[in-house]
Amino acid sequence: MAKTWVGRVRSWMAKNMDLPQDVMMDLPRITMIGQIHIYIENHRGLLSFSDKELRLLLKQGQLLIKGKSFVIKTILPEEILLEGKIDQVIYINENSGGTK
Amino acid sequence: MKNQWIIFLYGRVTVKISGRGIERLLNVLTRNGIDIWNVKRHGADTITLKIKLADVMKIRHLARKSGCRISFLERSGAPFLLKRMVKNSGFLIGAAMFIVIVFLLSNVIWGIEIKGAKPATEYQIRQELDKMGVKIGKFQFSVDNAEGIQRKLSNNVNQLTWVGVELKGTTYHLQVVEKNEPKQPKKLKPRNLVAKKKAVIVRMDIDDGQKKVDVHDYVEPGQLLVSGEIGQEGEETKLVAAKGEVWGETWYKSHVELPIKTTFHSYNGKEKRKYYILIGGLKIPVWGFGKHGFKEYKTEKNVHKLHFLKWELPLSYMDKTIREQEALIRTYTNKEAEKKALELAKKNIKKLVAEDAIIKDEKILHKVIKNGKVILDIHFKMIENIAVGKPITKEIHE
Numbered sequence: 433m434a435k436t437w438v439g440r441v442r443s444w445m446a447k448n449m450d451l452p453q454d455v456m457m458d459l460p461r462i463t464m465i466g467q468i469h470i471y472i473e474n475h476r477g478l479l480s481f482s483d484k485e486l487r488l489l490l491k492q493g494q495l496l497i498k499g500k501s502f503v504i505k506t507i508l509p510e511e512i513l514l515e516g517k518i519d520q521v522i523y524i525n526e527n528s529g530g531t532k
Numbered sequence: 533m534k535n536q537w538i539i540f541l542y543g544r545v546t547v548k549i550s551g552r553g554i555e556r557l558l559n560v561l562t563r564n565g566i567d568i569w570n571v572k573r574h575g576a577d578t579i580t581l582k583i584k585l586a587d588v589m590k591i592r593h594l595a596r597k598s599g600c601r602i603s604f605l606e607r608s609g610a611p612f613l614l615k616r617m618v619k620n621s622g623f624l625i626g627a628a629m630f631i632v633i634v635f636l637l638s639n640v641i642w643g644i645e646i647k648g649a650k651p652a653t654e655y656q657i658r659q660e661l662d663k664m665g666v667k668i669g670k671f672q673f674s675v676d677n678a679e680g681i682q683r684k685l686s687n688n689v690n691q692l693t694w695v696g697v698e699l700k701g702t703t704y705h706l707q708v709v710e711k712n713e714p715k716q717p718k719k720l721k722p723r724n725l726v727a728k729k730k731a732v733i734v735r736m737d738i739d740d741g742q743k744k745v746d747v748h749d750y751v752e753p754g755q756l757l758v759s760g761e762i763g764q765e766g767e768e769t770k771l772v773a774a775k776g777e778v779w780g781e782t783w784y785k786s787h788v789e790l791p792i793k794t795t796f797h798s799y800n801g802k803e804k805r806k807y808y809i810l811i812g813g814l815k816i817p818v819w820g821f822g823k824h825g826f827k828e829y830k831t832e833k834n835v836h837k838l839h840f841l842k843w844e845l846p847l848s849y850m851d852k853t854i855r856e857q858e859a860l861i862r863t864y865t866n867k868e869a870e871k872k873a874l875e876l877a878k879k880n881i882k883k884l885v886a887e888d889a890i891i892k893d894e895k896i897l898h899k900v901i902k903n904g905k906v907i908l909d910i911h912f913k914m915i916e917n918i919a920v921g922k923p924i925t926k927e928i929h930e
Contacts, residue, residue, distance in 0.1 A: 477559045483573045504571035504581075509562045 458491045462521070470497060470514045470521070478507065486514055496522040543585035543609035550578040551600035560594055585611060638839040639672045643703035653691045653710055660688050666704065673836040673849045678704070680834060701842055720773035725758040725919040727751040731780025734915055741774025751780065751918070760924050771924060778919040781892065784881055784912040789905050790873040794862045802826070802856040810835070810848045826856040869906040870899065877910050889916035 439457075446456040454461040454474060463471040472488060472495065479487040479494065481504065486497040502516035549557065554577070561568060571581040583591060588604070595602045617624065644661060646654045661667070664684060665675050676684065681704070682697040689695075696707040725741065733749050741758040745751055757778050763769040806820035831854050838847045864872060878891060891914055898909035 478555045478562075480555050481558070481571065481573060481579070502573070505569055507558060507562050507568050507571065 460488075460490055460495065462495075464518070464521075467499075467518050468515060470518055471511070472514075473511050475510060475512060478512070483516070486512075488512065493526055494524040496520075496524055498522070539584060539609070541610045543607065543611035544582050545585055545588055545604050546580055546582050546606040547591060548578060548580050548603045548605050549595070549600050551598075552577065553598060554579055554600060557595065557598040557600050560598065561591065564590065564594060566590055566594075580605065585609065635838075635840055636671075638702065638841050640702060641666065641668055641670050641672055641675070641704060642701075643668065644706065645703060646706045646708060649706075649708040649710060653689070653708065656689055656691065657685065657695075657706065657708065660685060672699070672702075673838070677834055677836055701839070720775070720921075721923050722760045722771035723773050723921045723923045724756055724760045725774045725776065725778065726922045727753055727755045727757055727778070727780070727918045728920045729753055729780070729782050729918050731782045731916075731918045733757075733778060733780045733918075735779040736776065737779075738774075738776035740772050741776065745778075757919055774921070776919065777917045779915055780918040782885075782914045782916055782918065784884065784914060785897075786877040786881055786910045786912060787908070788873045788877045788880070788910070789907050790864075790869055790876060792864050792866070792869050792901075792904050792906060796860040796862060797828070797830075797857045798860055799830075799855045800858045804854045806852040806854070808850040808852065810850055812846055815850075820852075824854045824856075826854065828857040828859065829854050830857055831855075864906075866901060866906070869901075870908065873906050873908045874910065877908065877912075881912050881914070885914060885916050889914050 442456050445451060446453050453459055458474065460475055461473040463469075463473075465471075474491075475495070476489040476491060479489050481487075481502070483502045484498065484500060486502055486504075488495045488497075497514065497518060498520040499516050499518040502514055505513040505515050507513075558568065558571070558581075566587045567584055568581050571579055573579050585607075591602065644658070644666065646657055649657060661681070664681065666681060675681070678697045678699045682695055685695045685697070685706075686692050691710050692708060693711045694709040698705045698707070730750070730752050733745060733747050733751060736743065736745075736747060736757075738758055741760050742762050744756050744759050751757065758774040758776055760772050760774040761769045762772055804820065804824040804826075807818045809816045809818055831852060834851050834853075836849045838845045838849060874894070874896075878894070881891065882889075891912055893913040895911045895913075896908060897911050898907075900907045
């Protein structure tokens with residue numbers, strides 16, 4: 433994870449200074465309310481959207497959400513609120529070979 | 533997402549986007565600060581989403597570059613509602629007009645009912661009402677209120693003893709009591725005529741009964757004047773109702789005091805009218821602003837309740853008339869004062885006796901002028917009917 437020197441410092445700071453990881457390391461913060469709502473902060477853009485699948489670009493890798501009858505309730509540059517029936521939330525890492 | 537209602541005020545548009553690379557366009561839109569919500573996918577290359585009305589021009593501009601086709605489906609929110617309202621304003625105007633017309637018609641006089649008056653008096657009352665402007669079809673607030681009508685009617689129509697004016701809905705109900713109600717001829721019971729005052733008899737007009745006193749006789753109150761028992765002495769007597777008039781000379785003493793100087797207030801014709809609408813206790817001036825600047829004045833208020841259909845609204849309409857007064861000082865000379873005092877005394881005496889009594893003679897007994905007053909003691913000789921009926925009871929007969 434911490435490939436660079438900056439990354440190593442950030443990781444150390446987060447661990448030892450009790451700072452939230454998402455702020456320090458630019459990670460997505462995902463909030464789910466049961467199966468019906470998912471709220472993702474800190475994404476890097478929409479890759480694909482259909483009523484069964486939502487694919488988001490992250491700083492590192494992608495996030496894939498699968499389910500049924502999806503509706504994007506709100507979309508802002510770094511936030512998205514999705515409504516529907518969520519079945520799976522999957523992280524896809526670039527090197528492990530994503531579908532796209 | 534922002535507050536639903538604020539967006540409702542701005543107006544919102546449903547946009548249909550179709551083509552390739554829709555997701556890319558969505559990213560571009562969000563980065564350009566366009567609020568997007570309710571994104572739904574319809575088939576392979578179509579989505580719908582909602583945006584604010586203000587962003588429509590921006591989305592067009594951005595979509596042109598992306599190669600997606602956009603079309604606008606549904607418009608909702610306040611701006612469109614307003615547009616439709618303007619288009620259909622006829623309905624709105626109609627509804628408003630309806631309420632206004634109903635309100636106006638609720639305040640129109642639709643009927644005047646007069647009860648208890650003879651046709652002749654009723655005609656006179658109707659004419660008097662016409663003169664006051666109380667007519668069918670007039671607005672209630674353009675005429676006096678019920679108390680004012682009542683006062684004016686009883687002042688101006690002589691035949692009335694009392695008139696009650698009541699406004700029920702849109703109809704004025706007038707209850708009239710006339711001075712000379714048609715009398716039922718009543719059957720008189722046997723009676724005598726007795727004197728009601730001490731007097732000297734001047735004239736006797738007897739229709740029925742037997743005279744017991746004569747002209748120039750002095751009678752005491754309660755003394756028998758005409759007997760209801762007729763018939764020769766010794767024979768069977770018959771009882772009748774004694775009828776007739778016995779005119780006697782009576783005496784009255786009157787004491788009058790009349791100030792020589794009197795202050796009067798009279799209107800000099802200058803007036804200012806003010807109009808208000810009353811809501812509960814709140815007074816909102818409608819017309820007639822500014823101060824009147826009168827030194828001495830009298831204010832007359834006239835409040836009209838406003839109605840809607842049969843209900844009384846908490847609104848009323850008030851007109852206020854402020855009239856300037858001037859004080860007048862009337863000064864009599866001693867002679868004038870004496871004359872006036874005498875007239876006053878006569879008037880007072882007339883009140884004490886029946887209407888058909890005549891003043892035969894007056895004599896000033898005592899005259900003083902002191903403390904700016906004329907004080908008179910006057911002795912009056914009156915000629916009046918002193919006979920009153922007294923029923924004959926069985927006990928007296930036996």
